Amino acid sequence: MFKQILNFLKTFRHSSGYFKWLMSYTKPYVPSLSLMMILSLASSGITVLSAVITQQLIDNATVGISIRNNIILYIAIILIMQLMSALSSILTVIIFEKFSFGVRKQVFDKILRSCYHDVSNYHSGDLITRLTSDTSNVAEGISTVIPQIITLIFEFMLTFIVLLQYDSTLALLALLIAPVSAMASMWLSRKLKYLQIKVQESESNYRSFMQESISNILIIKSFCTETYSADRLEELRNERLQWIMKRNNVSVIASTTMSLGFQGGYILALSWGALRLSAKAITYGTLSVFLTLVNRIQAPVLGLSQTIPRIIKVLASAGRIIEIQNLPLETRLEQTVTPHNVGVQIEDLFFGYQNDDLLFDNASATIQPGEFVAIVGASGIGKTTLVRLMLSFMNQYVGNITFFNDLGEQVPTNANARSFMSYVPQGNTLFSGTIAYNLQMGKKDATEDEMWEALTAVSADGFVRDLPKGIHTRIGERGYGLSEGQAQRVSIARALIKKAPFLILDEATSSLDEKTELAVLDGIRHYSYQPTCLLITHRRSVLAYCDREIIIEDKKILETVIK
Numbered sequence: 001m002f003k004q005i006l007n008f009l010k011t012f013r014h015s016s017g018y019f020k021w022l023m024s025y026t027k028p029y030v031p032s033l034s035l036m037m038i039l040s041l042a043s044s045g046i047t048v049l050s051a052v053i054t055q056q057l058i059d060n061a062t063v064g065i066s067i068r069n070n071i072i073l074y075i076a077i078i079l080i081m082q083l084m085s086a087l088s089s090i091l092t093v094i095i096f097e098k099f100s101f102g103v104r105k106q107v108f109d110k111i112l113r114s115c116y117h118d119v120s121n122y123h124s125g126d127l128i129t130r131l132t133s134d135t136s137n138v139a140e141g142i143s144t145v146i147p148q149i150i151t152l153i154f155e156f157m158l159t160f161i162v163l164l165q166y167d168s169t170l171a172l173l174a175l176l177i178a179p180v181s182a183m184a185s186m187w188l189s190r191k192l193k194y195l196q197i198k199v200q201e202s203e204s205n206y207r208s209f210m211q212e213s214i215s216n217i218l219i220i221k222s223f224c225t226e227t228y229s230a231d232r233l234e235e236l237r238n239e240r241l242q243w244i245m246k247r248n249n250v251s252v253i254a255s256t257t258m259s260l261g262f263q264g265g266y267i268l269a270l271s272w273g274a275l276r277l278s279a280k281a282i283t284y285g286t287l288s289v290f291l292t293l294v295n296r297i298q299a300p301v302l303g304l305s306q307t308i309p310r311i312i313k314v315l316a317s318a319g320r321i322i323e324i325q326n327l328p329l330e331t332r333l334e335q336t337v338t339p340h341n342v343g344v345q346i347e348d349l350f351f352g353y354q355n356d357d358l359l360f361d362n363a364s365a366t367i368q369p370g371e372f373v374a375i376v377g378a379s380g381i382g383k384t385t386l387v388r389l390m391l392s393f394m395n396q397y398v399g400n401i402t403f404f405n406d407l408g409e410q411v412p413t414n415a416n417a418r419s420f421m422s423y424v425p426q427g428n429t430l431f432s433g434t435i436a437y438n439l440q441m442g443k444k445d446a447t448e449d450e451m452w453e454a455l456t457a458v459s460a461d462g463f464v465r466d467l468p469k470g471i472h473t474r475i476g477e478r479g480y481g482l483s484e485g486q487a488q489r490v491s492i493a494r495a496l497i498k499k500a501p502f503l504i505l506d507e508a509t510s511s512l513d514e515k516t517e518l519a520v521l522d523g524i525r526h527y528s529y530q531p532t533c534l535l536i537t538h539r540r541s542v543l544a545y546c547d548r549e550i551i552i553e554d555k556k557i558l559e560t561v562i563k
């Protein structure tokens with residue numbers, strides 16, 4: 001038993017951080033929560049009052065006194081109770097919605113502002129589960145579980161005091177239930193927390209699988225793995241079900257044991273009351289109030305024991321959210337470089353995803369403002385990694401990556417430096433929505449003229465004009481509705497419209513035919529502003545178009561001289 005108490009205290013100490021976190025989030029909702037609590041407390045007070053009125057009603061009836069007033073009072077009380085309960089449920093919904101959105105928005109914001117590398121270690125399905133199911137669990141905790149606990153404690157104390165007025169032996173007997181339930185909760189909480197975390201993890205796996213399958217439906221179909229995928233989903237469902245069942249078994253065992261204990265308590269009270277009645281020590285009315293109150297004192301204790309699994313659920317979800325909240329933010333330095341004619345200097349760069357397996361080992365290179373440079377190298381050598389480092393998507397490197405301009409200003413790469421960079425990543429990265437919406441990602445307030453200018457520069461004006469609604473044509477996720485090469489050109493237009501002085505294209509023209517590719521490169525060169533341009537490519541035709549190339553080889557960056 002001592003070990004169990006110690007364990008519980010340990011869990012609690014660990015959870016107290018979660019409680020603090022929950023409390024800090026709850027602060028803005030204190031006024032509405034207090035109002036809700038007052039309503040609940042008042043309605044439990046009224047419930048106890050109704051028991052007392054019942055006693056008077058029965059006693060009056062027994063001795064032949066008019067019970068009209070008792071009935072009127074009873075009806076009034078019921079009406080008040082209903083009104084309070086309606087108000088309280090309206091408040092619950094409002095608090096739940098506001099709170100869950102508040103937490104969700106903060107976690108969403110945190111995901112967007114944390115280091116890309118850290119966030120990418122989580123499956124997007126897992127992050128979605130944390131953003132939806134976990135935040136709902138926590139919001140439910142704040143809007144219902146915590147107020148419920150406070151109400152139950154109040155109800156317990158109030159009933160106890162009233163019961164004490166009627167029969168102190170019975171009241172003390174009923175109080176014995178409290179330590180029993182506390183012991184049971186200690187035993188339960190650790191086990192339940194572990195099981196609840198498992199339930200949430202299996203929920204994440206389940207959702208991640210569904211999300212990934214839907215976004216890769218083409219692969220599932222072309223490899224004829226529909227049945228395999230459906231079976232896999234069932235496997236994951238079974239895994240989840242298993243954890244849910246285990247968790248439920250523990251809670252059911254606990255609440256059944258308690259419930260049995262309480263039934264015993266009720267029988268005890270009934271027998272005690274019957275004995276007192278036969279000894280003429282109490283009236284029928286007092287017996288009825290006895291039974292009602294014994295029931296009412298047990299209800300909060302039983303209710304409290306049933307809220308334990310819910311508290312654990314809230315804490316487990318809070319832990320999963322806190323994990324995201326604890327991710328370090330990206331470094332943001334003051335923007336000290338005038339965004340005009342920007343170059344980059346890489347000095348003594350050491351980097352590896354795994355420390356002992358370096359991709360760059362003392363690598364250095366300089367790209368001068370206004371240059372049109374190609375980065376080449378074998379597949380998997382580290383070209384994309386190099387631009388990710390420049391864009392500060394990862395920051396666990398050794399060495400210096402410094403942006404500078406021809407005014408002599410300079411700044412180490414950091415998240416804010418992205419404001420003067422434009423990036424076209426490898427692969428299709430268009431959003432669902434109109435082409436105009438996608439271009440506005442590059443420049444929020446871009447005019448239609450600017451959009452057409454960017455589309456023309458990348459030879460996309462022709463096909464966009466032919467679309468049913470031009471730039472207002474809706475496209476699906478990842479550019480569904482456009483050809484790969486068309487989607488690539490829209491992605492480049494999105495980057496160009498930003499008019500950032502440093503443009504990075506990661507195999508952004510790989511799906512274009514040679515003639516269109518050269519037309520696009522020409523368009524970039526003669527666009528209304530001329531960025532420094534870094535192109536990752538495997539194509540000879542592109543190399544020929546560039547001022548020079550830098551080669552990644554043997555963990556070094558080899559620079560060729562300017563042509």
Ligand SMILES: Nc1ncnc2c1ncn2[C@@H]1O[C@H](COP(=O)(O)OP(=O)(O)OP(=O)(O)O)[C@@H](O)[C@H]1O
Pocket residue numbers: 353354359377378379380381382383384385386426
């Ligand atoms: N997130 C990651 N964690 C661990 N290793 C990674 C990660 N991303 C890439 N790598 C590894 O780093 C190496 C370089 O990858 P990178 O994407 O930079 O290659 P690349 O030169 O752009 O290749 P490609 O021409 O095929 O696009 C690869 O061996 C790859 O397996």
Ligand SMILES: [Mg+2]
Pocket residue numbers: 383384385426506
């Ligand atoms: Mg690459």
